[in-house]
Amino acid sequence: MRTPSLGRVSLLPRHISQALPEDDRVAVETLETHLWLRARGPNPSLEILPDGTAAIFLTTGRVQVLLRLIGSRRIGKDFARQVTKEILPRLGLLQDTGLVKKPGGGGRHHQPPGPHSYWWPLHKIPQLTRLLTNTKRPRGVECRFPCPHEG
16 A cells, blocks of 8 residues: 555554554554654654644645555545544544644744645644653754753
């Protein structure tokens, strides 16, 4: 199903993710691929919230792109929304924070300037938060608020 050149950041052991129903397995692979691609990009891959939890931006449109990238048979907007709003939260891999990065304007609560203007929802990743607690801030992680890893 997955393109061989893509990597993944494993959030679940392989034997557990392989035993999941197809839609759940695709959702997990989508999130793992997203994290891997973010880690390889020029921007910080994670943001740390004031409570010390790891968070990422993940839009429905981005999930659709990822679904195509991994070769999923379901690539529509409804399934992409289901991945972020139902499947990943049910599996305990993603939690909606209620925070967004607003279009334009500048400042820490706004997205960088670009050709498109979207509201970027911010989601917590409990699995990564467990790894980041009581450690130094890893390379590629941006603290959006006062960072618990500093000071």
